[in-house]
Amino acid sequence: MKITAKVLAPFIFSFLSLAVCVQFLYFPYLENRLYDLESNRYKAELAALSPIVAEELFISDLAKIHSILNSYDSTLKSREQLNHKPDNSISHVYLYSKEGLQLFPVNQQTSALAQKDLTLVQPLLFENTPIGHLSISTNINKSLIESQINGLQLALLGITLFMLIISVWWNEKVIIFPILSLAKAAKQLTKGNYNYHITSNSIDELGDLSTAFNTMTKTLSETNNALNKSLAEAKQATQTKSLFLANMSHEIRTPMNAIMGLSHLGQLETNPNAQKEHFRNIELSANNLLTIINDILDFSKIEAGKLVIETIPFDLSNLINGIHTVYKLQAEKANVRLTMQQELEHPYLMGDPTRINQILINLLSNAIKFSAEQEVDLAISSQSLGDNLHNIQFIIRDTGIGMSEDTLAHLFEEFSQADKGTTRKYGGTGLGLSITKKLVDLMKGEISVTSAKGKGSTFTVSLPMTLASKDDIKQSNEQLLSESCIQGVAGSKVLIVEDNFINQEVVKGLLDRVKIHHETAENGQRATELIETSSFDLVLMDIQMPVMDGYQATQKIREAGFNIPIIALSANAMTEDRKQSLKAGMNDHLAKPIKPQELYQTLLKWLKK
Amino acid sequence: MTSRNLICKYNNLPYFFFVSAIFYLLSFSSHTLAKQYVVGVVPQFNTKKIYRIWSPILSNLSERTGHTFVLKGSEDIPSFEANLAKSEYDLAYMNPYHYIMNPQYRPVVRDHGRQLYGILVTQKEGNIKSINDLQGKTLHFPAPNALGASLMIRAELIDKFGITFESKYVNTHSSVFLNTALGLASAGGGVQKTYSRQKEQIKEKLTILHETEKVTPHPLTVHQRIPKEIYLLIQNALMAYAATDEGKAALKKVPFKQLGVANKEDYQSVSDMKLDAYYVKPN
Numbered sequence: 001m002k003i004t005a006k007v008l009a010p011f012i013f014s015f016l017s018l019a020v021c022v023q024f025l026y027f028p029y030l031e032n033r034l035y036d037l038e039s040n041r042y043k044a045e046l047a048a049l050s051p052i053v054a055e056e057l058f059i060s061d062l063a064k065i066h067s068i069l070n071s072y073d074s075t076l077k078s079r080e081q082l083n084h085k086p087d088n089s090i091s092h093v094y095l096y097s098k099e100g101l102q103l104f105p106v107n108q109q110t111s112a113l114a115q116k117d118l119t120l121v122q123p124l125l126f127e128n129t130p131i132g133h134l135s136i137s138t139n140i141n142k143s144l145i146e147s148q149i150n151g152l153q154l155a156l157l158g159i160t161l162f163m164l165i166i167s168v169w170w171n172e173k174v175i176i177f178p179i180l181s182l183a184k185a186a187k188q189l190t191k192g193n194y195n196y197h198i199t200s201n202s203i204d205e206l207g208d209l210s211t212a213f214n215t216m217t218k219t220l221s222e223t224n225n226a227l228n229k230s231l232a233e234a235k236q237a238t239q240t241k242s243l244f245l246a247n248m249s250h251e252i253r254t255p256m257n258a259i260m261g262l263s264h265l266g267q268l269e270t271n272p273n274a275q276k277e278h279f280r281n282i283e284l285s286a287n288n289l290l291t292i293i294n295d296i297l298d299f300s301k302i303e304a305g306k307l308v309i310e311t312i313p314f315d316l317s318n319l320i321n322g323i324h325t326v327y328k329l330q331a332e333k334a335n336v337r338l339t340m341q342q343e344l345e346h347p348y349l350m351g352d353p354t355r356i357n358q359i360l361i362n363l364l365s366n367a368i369k370f371s372a373e374q375e376v377d378l379a380i381s382s383q384s385l386g387d388n389l390h391n392i393q394f395i396i397r398d399t400g401i402g403m404s405e406d407t408l409a410h411l412f413e414e415f416s417q418a419d420k421g422t423t424r425k426y427g428g429t430g431l432g433l434s435i436t437k438k439l440v441d442l443m444k445g446e447i448s449v450t451s452a453k454g455k456g457s458t459f460t461v462s463l464p465m466t467l468a469s470k471d472d473i474k475q476s477n478e479q480l481l482s483e484s485c486i487q488g489v490a491g492s493k494v495l496i497v498e499d500n501f502i503n504q505e506v507v508k509g510l511l512d513r514v515k516i517h518h519e520t521a522e523n524g525q526r527a528t529e530l531i532e533t534s535s536f537d538l539v540l541m542d543i544q545m546p547v548m549d550g551y552q553a554t555q556k557i558r559e560a561g562f563n564i565p566i567i568a569l570s571a572n573a574m575t576e577d578r579k580q581s582l583k584a585g586m587n588d589h590l591a592k593p594i595k596p597q598e599l600y601q602t603l604l605k606w607l608k609k
Numbered sequence: 610m611t612s613r614n615l616i617c618k619y620n621n622l623p624y625f626f627f628v629s630a631i632f633y634l635l636s637f638s639s640h641t642l643a644k645q646y647v648v649g650v651v652p653q654f655n656t657k658k659i660y661r662i663w664s665p666i667l668s669n670l671s672e673r674t675g676h677t678f679v680l681k682g683s684e685d686i687p688s689f690e691a692n693l694a695k696s697e698y699d700l701a702y703m704n705p706y707h708y709i710m711n712p713q714y715r716p717v718v719r720d721h722g723r724q725l726y727g728i729l730v731t732q733k734e735g736n737i738k739s740i741n742d743l744q745g746k747t748l749h750f751p752a753p754n755a756l757g758a759s760l761m762i763r764a765e766l767i768d769k770f771g772i773t774f775e776s777k778y779v780n781t782h783s784s785v786f787l788n789t790a791l792g793l794a795s796a797g798g799g800v801q802k803t804y805s806r807q808k809e810q811i812k813e814k815l816t817i818l819h820e821t822e823k824v825t826p827h828p829l830t831v832h833q834r835i836p837k838e839i840y841l842l843i844q845n846a847l848m849a850y851a852a853t854d855e856g857k858a859a860l861k862k863v864p865f866k867q868l869g870v871a872n873k874e875d876y877q878s879v880s881d882m883k884l885d886a887y888y889v890k891p892n
Binding site: 097 | 781783784790792793794808810811814
């Protein structure tokens, strides 16, 4: 059953029941009642007339009686004519003597009498003696009553119909229509039409429902849009990451290929010069690979919020010179003219030279990469921001291929490169600029770029830094030692704890070069045993090892009461790992792959003590 | 009902006072003392009708005589008769028998155009065919002392025809005719004038069984205490008024069909009827 029928059925049923009740119960009652009323009225009138008439009849004043009865007769006539009684049905009053002689009216109206169906008789008494009787011959107008009833029935029917129509209309308007529009709206919603809006003016629960529905639709629509957007973004991200992984694979495999190929060729090669050439290329490829891996690791660190920016005194001129030295060669190879201008009054600054180096290298290597046979210029300037604070500005300008506006918009986003073509032609992980941007942000600096396709790009990096004193730099410089400086700790004895044979060889080779004696333990267990039996100046401790790991070994050594410096030498390169090493009782932490400079510096630091 | 009430009912009361005032002044100018006379009229009609008939006549009389005439009503015939007996009226219009009973009044004018007589009616289709059939029957009359309709008929039936009968008084002439027509009375007494006014359907059921001796109709009388010159002044004034069209029309309603002078001798025949035996004294 439709809602319309459900809502309207009770109304229709009620009205019909009412109509039936009135028709079959009330109207018959009313008809009898009207009949009784009418006849009672005549009876009452006769009763009222009787004492006067009786009195006058007693003294035979018929003239007076006639005048009274004539007046009553004409009252009856005019009343009944008003009630639309036909003339031949008009009631008449009669007066009879006790002998039955008709005293009023003078002439008997026989023709009229035939029409009468009711005769009411009122005896006339004078002092309790009957002296005659009054009578009314009347026709209680049944047809009149019936026609009145019929009129009422028609009126009732009309009113019932009218009420019914009004009810139907009202229900339709107030209940059914809003429900149907809700249903329609819900249907539209299931079809995914979120723009369907219900117009409702009612201020009742249905109005509230409509409003709630509209709100729900709106919310659903918004949520859906947001979800769709998220989905698109997620798809885009997945796609980007897939692309990134593909790139990465390619990027890693390329130097790997070189390393492996050249290693193989090196073993077969007998000519020492050719071998040396192979090794140099292997180192180059390995450096490339390291750069890539570092990029990834840096990116992960930044993403995890674990990258810590150091604030140490350093000489920016030195840093720039170092970069210049390295990249001059690279530029020459690429047929790029690299120029550099320094306008620094005060090159001693407090900052993170490693990260600044990384930023500049990223930008420069990009500039060189994308400016084949063109020019790249690095300009450094400084502006005082008051007190000790300076704004150091680096401008890397190239005349290379440049970028479109579209590319510029997404330039600093992770995993993005100008386009796939760029990736194929120039390689790279697509993380460089993203890392650069994030490093700049971490240093509270700013990076901006202007570029025009085919005309080159200009990257501007501004970093706020405080000035450092010359003494700070001196102290710092002392730490920058070359291989030659480490000679002072030659002859020290170091325990290498390392399970990987090749890594053992690398460390051994590096120590041999600076004449530091060494012994090797292949796991932590072995290391603790050796410490007990032999005397060492320092321990280089790998972390992940079979039998006993580096943390456990260090704890045992410390528990045994040895204060010997222990330096973690681990592929676990994160800051968290460093913290854990120190917590386990180690003194310092070196990340693999081992950079000789770093190793020597650390050895010097701890052996000197 | 008192005369004051009557005046109150008069439609042209201010006019009435105004006229009275004028004549009062006029009477001074003519060095005659203006007087006010009380007039009584036998209540054969209702008071209102009597007033309507007599007001123009009396005001004209005032104009012509310089005296004021005030109508004094009476509730019914017995109270009128009582007033007459007490000589409460200066002028009085009465039936001939009243005059016989109250000789302290002198007739001034009377109708010369008709005569007064009673009629006895019976059902046309009934079993009363002659006066003799009325022996021992019940007869209806409007009132015991109605001159034509009762006194004269009863006197004649008994004195002239030697009939004995039951009398029933049914208030009005109409009742008499109705009772008779419907057979409640064997016969009924009335006068020609009221009979002719009955509805046709009544009249067609009735027939006149007997007419009484004719007598001189009602006189307008003046009390003996009124001086002769005033008596004459009134008589002349009325006769002069009757000579006018307006007066003729007004007097016809009394009814004075044809006004003429009345004398004591005119009523000798009534006196001879010895109606005293049939007069019923009011309780």
